[in-house]
Amino acid sequence: MLILECPYCGVKAEETELSPGYEAHLKRFGPGSTPEEFEAYMFARKNPKGVHFERWRHTYGCGKWFLAARCTATLEVFGTYPAQVSEPPADIIAKIQARRPDWRPDWKDTK
Amino acid sequence: MSDPVSALNGASFQGFATIREIGPLGMITLRARGLKSLDKAIKAVTGTKVPAPRRIEIRGDHACGWMSPDEYLLMLPYAEVGEAMAKLAKALAGEHHLAVDVSDARAVFRIEGDKADQVLRKLMPVDFDRLEPGELRRSRAAQVAAAIWQQDQGFTLVCFRSVASYVMGLLTHSAQPGSEL
Numbered sequence: 001m002l003i004l005e006c007p008y009c010g011v012k013a014e015e016t017e018l019s020p021g022y023e024a025h026l027k028r029f030g031p032g033s034t035p036e037e038f039e040a041y042m043f044a045r046k047n048p049k050g051v052h053f054e055r056w057r058h059t060y061g062c063g064k065w066f067l068a069a070r071c072t073a074t075l076e077v078f079g080t081y082p083a084q085v086s087e088p089p090a091d092i093i094a095k096i097q098a099r100r101p102d103w104r105p106d107w108k109d110t111k
Numbered sequence: 112m113s114d115p116v117s118a119l120n121g122a123s124f125q126g127f128a129t130i131r132e133i134g135p136l137g138m139i140t141l142r143a144r145g146l147k148s149l150d151k152a153i154k155a156v157t158g159t160k161v162p163a164p165r166r167i168e169i170r171g172d173h174a175c176g177w178m179s180p181d182e183y184l185l186m187l188p189y190a191e192v193g194e195a196m197a198k199l200a201k202a203l204a205g206e207h208h209l210a211v212d213v214s215d216a217r218a219v220f221r222i223e224g225d226k227a228d229q230v231l232r233k234l235m236p237v238d239f240d241r242l243e244p245g246e247l248r249r250s251r252a253a254q255v256a257a258a259i260w261q262q263d264q265g266f267t268l269v270c271f272r273s274v275a276s277y278v279m280g281l282l283t284h285s286a287q288p289g290s291e292l
């Protein structure tokens with residue numbers, strides 16, 4: 001059972017109180033984008049074995065969307081954080097690297 | 112005006128705890144965040160201070176619950192809602208907010224007795240050993256959304272009116288004599 005702490009209300013919510021929102025930090029490509037960009041935005045999703053960033057909604061609680069960093073292989077949760085950011089905050093990255101020293105953010109070199 | 116009727120007309124059940132549907136109760140959802148007149152507006156309607164996150168402030172038959180970072184639930188006698196809406200509109204005039212009378216959209220239950228917590232422990236994914244007095248916990252009761260808090264030797268539970276009979280069924284079943292934890 002996955003337990004995530006909602007950063008808005010502080011409840012340690014178990015999975016059945018939450019709704020999944022899949023991959024976090026997607027950049028939207030809308031009108032004016034190329035068909036390839038739009039297709040990637042619509043359909044292409046990461047599927048890592050390991051560190052992953054996800055959106056979750058505290059559906060049965062405060063109703064807010066938040067983000068979570070966790071490991072898809074072990075279900076270890078590194079941390080949760082508010083959704084009003086475009087990439088994971090430094091403290092979350094530090095927590096991940098404390099547990100996964102070899103892991104590197106993959107968005108730094110793609111920008 | 113027609114008489115207000117609660118969802119289950121005051122249905123009750125006596126098991127190892129007492130289940131009572133109460134109401135109708137006046138309820139106003141107030142969506143607001145960081146307003147300079149929020150303290151004054153809530154004080155004018157419920158007589159309480161603004162609750163801290165996940166808390167409920169109770170004063171007699173008035174209360175104000177924290178529902179989310181930008182939402183409060185104001186509870187008061189049903190007959191006072193009209194006047195309360197006017198007070199809110201006046202106190203918060205010019206400030207971005209939304210206040211809606213949701214009295215008839217909700218059902219309210221009381222779960223009472225020494226073992227009242229056991230009725231809810233079976234239905235909700237909530238750690239009742241860590242639930243503090245004055246804490247308002249939004250979660251689910253089996254398949255539907257519900258909010259609960261401790262009050263007067265028992266619990267008060269609020270859910271949507273449309274699922275009132277489902278929730279009464281849950282509570283009744285959970286409180287069957289002999290099914291204590």
Ligand SMILES: [Zn+2]
Nearest residue numbers: 006009058062
């Ligand atoms: Zn929450």
